Amino acid sequence: MKTSVSADASVGVVVPTRGHRPDRLRAAVLAVLGQDHPGLIEVVVVVDGGDPAPVTGQLADLIVSPPSPSVPGADEAPPRSVRVMANRLTPGLPGARNTGIAALGTDLVAFCDDDDQWLPGKVRAQVAALATEPDARFSSCSIEVEYGSRRIPRLAGTCRVTRGHLVRSRMVMVHSSTFLFRRGGLWVDESAPHGQNEDWDLALRAAAHHPIVHVDRPLVRVRWGGSSYVARWADRIAGLEWMLARHPDLAVDPRGAARVYGQLAFHHAALGRRREAGRWAWRAFSTRRSEPRAPLALAVAAGLIRPDALLSVLHHRGHGI
Numbered sequence: 001m002k003t004s005v006s007a008d009a010s011v012g013v014v015v016p017t018r019g020h021r022p023d024r025l026r027a028a029v030l031a032v033l034g035q036d037h038p039g040l041i042e043v044v045v046v047v048d049g050g051d052p053a054p055v056t057g058q059l060a061d062l063i064v065s066p067p068s069p070s071v072p073g074a075d076e077a078p079p080r081s082v083r084v085m086a087n088r089l090t091p092g093l094p095g096a097r098n099t100g101i102a103a104l105g106t107d108l109v110a111f112c113d114d115d116d117q118w119l120p121g122k123v124r125a126q127v128a129a130l131a132t133e134p135d136a137r138f139s140s141c142s143i144e145v146e147y148g149s150r151r152i153p154r155l156a157g158t159c160r161v162t163r164g165h166l167v168r169s170r171m172v173m174v175h176s177s178t179f180l181f182r183r184g185g186l187w188v189d190e191s192a193p194h195g196q197n198e199d200w201d202l203a204l205r206a207a208a209h210h211p212i213v214h215v216d217r218p219l220v221r222v223r224w225g226g227s228s229y230v231a232r233w234a235d236r237i238a239g240l241e242w243m244l245a246r247h248p249d250l251a252v253d254p255r256g257a258a259r260v261y262g263q264l265a266f267h268h269a270a271l272g273r274r275r276e277a278g279r280w281a282w283r284a285f286s287t288r289r290s291e292p293r294a295p296l297a298l299a300v301a302a303g304l305i306r307p308d309a310l311l312s313v314l315h316h317r318g319h320g321i
Helices: 022-033 052-058 093-103 122-131 163-168 198-209 233-246 254-270 274-287 293-301 307-316
Strands: 011-017 041-047 080-086 108-111 138-147 150-154 180-182 212-223
Touching (some): 011 022, 011 093, 041 052, 041 093, 093 108, 093 198, 108 122, 122 180, 122 212, 198 212, 198 233, 233 254, 254 274, 254 293, 254 307, 274 293
Parallel strands (some): 011 041, 041 080, 138 212
Antiparallel strands (some): 138 150, 138 180
């Protein structure tokens, strides 16, 4: 029988980084530490593909251990701690996240990318949402997309995200920086090629057991265009093919399948593979006539618009391909 999550449950936060953006990393960590959650928040910054010493130096004034309950006055403020370590598993984002999970002993685990920022009340709201459903093991919240000078809220329109939702749509608001889940039993799949779609895969697996409890308020600011883990077109193709092989039901729902086929068409077009782009675009059209990514891919394949220019227009509206 599942037990309810307590309001003061301890939360471990995994922040993967490559150490390239110290200012944004620092802002991300400070936003986590500033949460009004009454329980312990333990931050583990995992440095992927580099020496953790420089990052340790950059965050030196933030690296503290939780206060001992026996220390007078220690219970006056919620306990917080920060530590830095190297990725000890498969190089890349999935291994970095699993390194952090393995290092934690908290009740709950959360993710935050090093260029994103949690907004006030994020942890408290999601812990409260999990507490309402003892069978739930995974929570998310909506986001605010920041691209250039624009900030666009992306809401889900639901407080329960099912596997069906995630098959039909990637649901950008169910973002890795919003993930909060019970520790134990959920790990990131390190076989994801180039770390692509590992977060979508994790959410699908979680939702297969119980709907994701979603707080439909934008409580995480997601910055587009500056991630350490920006994928190349070929990596995105490999990631989508991996998802289709791993989750066959993605090809069953017409809307969801057409979306994936349209993305594959676009990525092939961006690489100049006109034949492959046309093949996937036709498959998208055949699956769902109104799939918008198919004509966009054909426009890129024909040289009518550059893929980066098209993505920039979409990002300004808070959308991706």
